[in-house]
Amino acid sequence: MIYLDNAATTYPKPESVYVAMDKCMREYGANPGRSGHKLALEAGRAIYKTRELICKLFNIDNPMQIIFTCNATDSLNLALKGILKEGDHVITTSMEHNSMIRPIVTLEKLGVEHTVIPCDKKGNIDPKLIEKEIKYNTKLIATTHASNVSGTLMPIEEIGKIAKKNKILYLVDAAQTAGVYNIDIKKMNIDLLATPGHKGLLGPQGTGFLYIREGIALQQMKEGGTGSKSELLTQPEIVPDRYESGTPNTPGIVGLGAGIEFILKEGIEKIQRHEEALTEHMLLELQKIDRINIYGPVDAKKQAAVISINIGDEDSSEVSYLLDKVFNIAVRSGLHCAPMAHKTMGTFEQGTVRFSLGYFNTKEDVKKAVEALKKICDELENK
C-alpha cells in the first residue's frame, strides 16, 4: 500500500511514537494531575513534557497556555465559541474546512456576524480584502494556514500583522501545516493556534491542542473534574485546567510528544524541504498528462503537500477507487469537508482526487502514483 492520504492523518508514525505510547500504557498508566502517587506524578510529568515540546516548536513561552483537545475540530470549536459573543463579528475565508465554517455558521444563531472573504480559483487570498472588511465589532480573524483541498498556503504572517494593527485577535487553523512549516506564534502574531496532533505533528489520532495567548480568557465548553480546586462547584479559572476537564488522553499526549521530538530531531526545515521536493516532482509529472486538471497553485512553494486533481470530468470517487483497488494507492476523493473551497475552485459537483504527501513518502511513491494515473487515464479514455 502506498499511503498518500496524509492530510487526513499521517501514516505511518515514527517508531518512537508507537514505543512511547506502549511504554506509557504499560509502565505508568495512571491518571495524571489527580492523585499524588509516583505513577500519577510520572504521567503528569510526561504530559508536561509534551507541553514543553509544543512550546519549543511554536515559540510559545508558557506551557500552561497549551490546551490539549481531542482533535483540531475540538480546538477550533473551543476557540470560536470561547471568543465570539452576541454582537461580535468574525472574518474568515472561502477556503476553510467545515471545522471552521460550521461553528461560525452555528454562532450566527447566537447573533455573531461573519464575513467570508472570497479567494481566487487557486485558493489564494488577498489580505487587503480582509482589512477592508474590518468593522467596529470585528473581534476575530480566523483563517487556515493551508487549504486541505488545494494545499494553498495563506499569508498568515501578513494577516497576523493586519490583525495586530487593528487590535483584532487572530486564530490560525494549522491542521495541514503544523510540524512541516515553521510556525512562530510571536513573529506571526497568532493569538490562537488550533492544531491536530495526528497529522504533521506525527502523534496519534485522538490528540490536538489549542494554544491561547496569555491574557485571553475564553468561555470553556465543558465543566467537570479538573483535579484542581476540587472544592468548587464551578469551573476553576486557572489555565489549562479551565479548558481541560476530565481525564486526559495520557498515552495519546505522550505519543504526540514523541512525534514532536522526532520533528525537532530531524529539523522542521528538512521535513518541509522533503515534502516540497515531492510536491514539486509530482506537480511536474502531472502537468505532462493531458487529461489531468490540477487545482490549486501548482507551485510547491505556494502550497502544502496536498494536490487535488481530476481526470477530465470523470467521477473523483471512481478514480480513487481504481487507485486503491488496482494500484494499492490510498488517496481521498470527494468534497474533503470543505464545500466552500470546492465552490471557490469550481469542483463542488465533481469533488477532487486528493493526493497528500508525508515525510515518509518517497519519490518512488510519487512515481508509482503518476504511473497509475496515466494508466487510469488510458483506460478511462478507451472505455
Place this chain on the structure above:
Amino acid sequence: MIYLDNAATTYPKPESVYVAMDKCMREYGANPGRSGHKLALEAGRAIYKTRELICKLFNIDNPMQIIFTCNATDSLNLALKGILKEGDHVITTSMEHNSMIRPIVTLEKLGVEHTVIPCDKKGNIDPKLIEKEIKYNTKLIATTHASNVSGTLMPIEEIGKIAKKNKILYLVDAAQTAGVYNIDIKKMNIDLLATPGHKGLLGPQGTGFLYIREGIALQQMKEGGTGSKSELLTQPEIVPDRYESGTPNTPGIVGLGAGIEFILKEGIEKIQRHEEALTEHMLLELQKIDRINIYGPVDAKKQAAVISINIGDEDSSEVSYLLDKVFNIAVRSGLHCAPMAHKTMGTFEQGTVRFSLGYFNTKEDVKKAVEALKKICDELENK
C-alpha cells in the same frame, strides 16, 4: 507498586488492549469514515466493532446510538447541555462528581433549574425523595451509579422506573460501575448512559462514550468535519456523525474494544464477584483497626470497590503520601472532585484516603494495604 487507584483509571489494562492499540497504530493507522481506501475502511470497521461490543455489554440495539467521546466528563457535558434548555428542571443528587454538578450549575445561568436531593451520610439516596421533587418542567433525572468517593451504589433501576412513570429522561453516570456491574439500559430504563472508556471498561485514557436512546435529539456541542454530508455548511443530523466531529481516536477506541472483549470473555459477573470479595475483605480488616473511620455503606453488596477512610483526624494527604513513599501503595487523597459528596459525608475539611480496587488486584494487595495502614496508625500515634 500496589496500584489501588482504579477509580481514577484502571491499571494495568489487559495485555490484549496494549496489543490491539499497537497493531492499530502500526497496521491500519488511517482516518476512518473519510476516505474510501482499504486502510480507512479497516479503521472504520474496527471502530464499528467497538460500537457493537458496547451494545452487547449494555443491551443496546443500535450501534449508531453510541457516541464516542474523550472521557466521561465529555459525555456528561454533551448529555446535560444537549438536553436541558431554558425553563427546564433537572433533579440530581448530593453524591455527584463535579463532572455532573459543574455543568448543571453552569446551566443555571441559561435558566435551567436544578434540585439536589440530599443523600444520607453513607451516600444512600431515598428514591421517593426524587419523585417528590418532580415538577411540571422536570426534563431530566441525572444520577451517578456509584459514588466515586464512598462507593455507594445508587438504586438506578428504581430511579429509572420513576423516570419512566413520569415521562422524564434518565441520565446515568456509570464512571465507577461500567464493566464491573451489569447495566442493562432497557431493563433499567436508562435514556442516556455516560461512561469513561479507561476505568472499568479497561480501555485507554482518552476514550469514553455517551449512549443516547433512539429518538432523543440533543444539541451537539461541536460542529466540524464529519466525513458525511461534506456539502453542508451546517452539522448533519444523522447519528452518530452529528455528535462526533473531527478525526476519532481510532487506536483508543480499538483499545476500548479490546477491553470490552476481555470483560465479555471473563464474564462481568466474575469481575463483579472478584471486586466484591476484595472489598468485603478490606472492609472487614479495616473495621478491626481502632483509629480508622470508614465512610460509605461498609457493605460490599452496597458499594462499588471504592473505600474511603481517614485515620482519626489526620490529614488525608499525609496518609496517602506515606502509603506511596514508604509502602509503595498508590491511592488518592483529598476531595476527589466531588465537594458535595464530601459535605454529605462530613469530610469536606479533611478529605479522605481513597482505596479503589480493580479486577487485577489480589487479596495479597489488600492484605499489604491493611498492614501498611496499621503501621501508619502506630507511627502517627507515637508522633
